[in-house]
Amino acid sequence: MSQHRVVITGMGVVAPNANNLSDFEQAVKSGISGIKYQPDLAALGFSCCIGGKPELGDALIGTYFDALELRNFNNNSIIYGVIAGMQAWQDAGLTILNADDEPDWDSGTIFGNGSSGVEKFREAIYKIDEGATKKLGSTTVVQIMVSGISAFLAGKIGLGNQVTTNSSACTTGTESLLMCYERIKTGKAKRMLAGSTSDSGPYIWAGFDAMKVCNFKHNDHAEKGSRPMSATASGFVPGSGAGALVLENLEDALKRGANIYAEVIGGAINAGGQRGSGTMTAPNSIAVQRCITDALKDANIHADEIDAINGHLTATTKDSLEIQNWATALQRNGNNFPYINALKSHVGHCLSASGSIECIAAALQIKHNFLFPNLNCEDLHPDIADIVSADKIPQQLIEQELNIIAKASFGFGDVNACAILKKYKD
Amino acid sequence: MMTQEEIIEKLKPILATYSKDKEALENLNMDSNFIKDLKVNSANLVDIVLDVEEAFDIEIDNDSMEQMLTVGAAIKIVQSKLQ
Numbered sequence: 001m002s003q004h005r006v007v008i009t010g011m012g013v014v015a016p017n018a019n020n021l022s023d024f025e026q027a028v029k030s031g032i033s034g035i036k037y038q039p040d041l042a043a044l045g046f047s048c049c050i051g052g053k054p055e056l057g058d059a060l061i062g063t064y065f066d067a068l069e070l071r072n073f074n075n076n077s078i079i080y081g082v083i084a085g086m087q088a089w090q091d092a093g094l095t096i097l098n099a100d101d102e103p104d105w106d107s108g109t110i111f112g113n114g115s116s117g118v119e120k121f122r123e124a125i126y127k128i129d130e131g132a133t134k135k136l137g138s139t140t141v142v143q144i145m146v147s148g149i150s151a152f153l154a155g156k157i158g159l160g161n162q163v164t165t166n167s168s169a170c171t172t173g174t175e176s177l178l179m180c181y182e183r184i185k186t187g188k189a190k191r192m193l194a195g196s197t198s199d200s201g202p203y204i205w206a207g208f209d210a211m212k213v214c215n216f217k218h219n220d221h222a223e224k225g226s227r228p229m230s231a232t233a234s235g236f237v238p239g240s241g242a243g244a245l246v247l248e249n250l251e252d253a254l255k256r257g258a259n260i261y262a263e264v265i266g267g268a269i270n271a272g273g274q275r276g277s278g279t280m281t282a283p284n285s286i287a288v289q290r291c292i293t294d295a296l297k298d299a300n301i302h303a304d305e306i307d308a309i310n311g312h313l314t315a316t317t318k319d320s321l322e323i324q325n326w327a328t329a330l331q332r333n334g335n336n337f338p339y340i341n342a343l344k345s346h347v348g349h350c351l352s353a354s355g356s357i358e359c360i361a362a363a364l365q366i367k368h369n370f371l372f373p374n375l376n377c378e379d380l381h382p383d384i385a386d387i388v389s390a391d392k393i394p395q396q397l398i399e400q401e402l403n404i405i406a407k408a409s410f411g412f413g414d415v416n417a418c419a420i421l422k423k424y425k426d
Numbered sequence: 427m428m429t430q431e432e433i434i435e436k437l438k439p440i441l442a443t444y445s446k447d448k449e450a451l452e453n454l455n456m457d458s459n460f461i462k463d464l465k466v467n468s469a470n471l472v473d474i475v476l477d478v479e480e481a482f483d484i485e486i487d488n489d490s491m492e493q494m495l496t497v498g499a500a501i502k503i504v505q506s507k508l509q
Binding site: 067068071072134135137138139 | 443444469470471472473476
């Protein structure tokens with residue numbers, strides 16, 4: 001079976017600090033935080049009262065949804081995902097099919113989500129318990145089925161290849177990219193819309209707050225709250241949004257003269273089986289290291305070829321462990337360690353959307369030759385400083401040529417994914 | 427008792443929300459079929475029933491709901507529930 005090269009030809013993003021790709025590039029370059037005080041969390045007695053939410057106006061939402069679709073609609077993740085997905089499709093210069101057209105059999109989507117429309121679910125449960133099931137109307141199912149996002153996108157574009165939703169906690173976005181990559185590489189699709197989205201607000205974030213894994217020490221200084229790699233990191237800041245990437249086989253991308261952001265040259269997905277140091281909520285380090293080395297093998301590159309890492313780095317006590325795992329897997333440390341940055345310092349932990357939003361940041365870095373600044377790690381954690389030279393953890397924008405970036409995401413369930421992106425050259 | 431015309435006037439904006447055929451909507455008559463003529467997505471029939479219940483402050487049972495596929499049927503059902 002012939003193997004196809006796979007490139008990224010379109011991207012779209014809805015994040016706490018930007019609602020489109022060009023604003024997002026500006027925001028990450030300038031280190032603009034999207035973390036804000038959230039009065040609704042405070043009113044509900046949350047410990048962590050800061051978070052990241054995209055700020056969308058009715059006009060933007062109305063560009064992608066008609067009035068009928070918005071009737072009784074109460075689902076952030078579908079709104080974020082549809083806007084990001086449609087932006088990516090349009091950015092790639094691809095066609096939105098008309099109602100009477102034949103479906104596009106060569107294009108599909110694997111678009112992830114964590115749980116869909118938790119607020120809609122809440123609304124429905126109240127009605128059911130009041131004995132008013134009949135009043136749920138016709139759209140409750142499509143809003144709360146987790147595959148709602150891929151179904152909405154497929155309908156809007158006219159996708160006729162595989163249309164599904166993956167879900168693997170905070171690994172979801174990077175996993176989606178790699179699943180789409182495999183499908184194109186093996187010739188089962190010509191192009192796939194990869195991406196993921198996450199609901200926002202108290203009902204999706206509450207469980208994390210209860211676990212005390214969110215930062216409750218910066219309620220008065222929201223922008224300082226998300227502190228990956230910092231000595232004073234004390235939990236993640238919840239975020240939300242969506243990221244979408246059009247993956248396409250190289251031949252077709254070249255044939256239609258598409259803009260290429262980066263090439264996906266390989267990756268790996270695995271799990272630690274919740275054995276050894278791995279549990280439902282903590283990573284098995286052997287599995288993390290293996291995921292990284294398997295990704296290198298799959299991409300057929302040597303560890304020394306990696307110019308930069310876009311880490312998972314959530315701003316919990318596990319950041320030092322993640323850095324140690326990268327150092328062990330790559331056999332690189334000190335001044336020889338690749339550059340590393342953490343987008344969560346800008347947008348918080350966007351949960352199931354995080355991998356996609358962060359892959360977009362990584363692809364932008366490759367395309368436009370820059371390393372975005374890490375925010376809030378002026379007090380670098382001493383355990384991290386022991387492994388990596390401070391100048392490999394940029395706190396200012398660095399403009400320089402980048403060839404290969406490794407992007408990893410890790411999630412509850414002891415699951416891992418690592419993707420390798422490379423500058424496209426003939 | 428509401429007249430047919432009064433009921434149609436109240437039905438029109440409800441149907442306009444769901445109809446994809448604006449011309450058929452202009453020429454609404456007793457035989458207009460929600461799905462065939464007004465091109466309403468069949469999943470939305472339950473939403474029309476909910477809107478009609480609210481607009482006329484009535485309750486429409488499951489059996490009546492099944493019959494409510496044309497403007498004429500809707501008027502008949504509304505009139506019987508209002509009695």
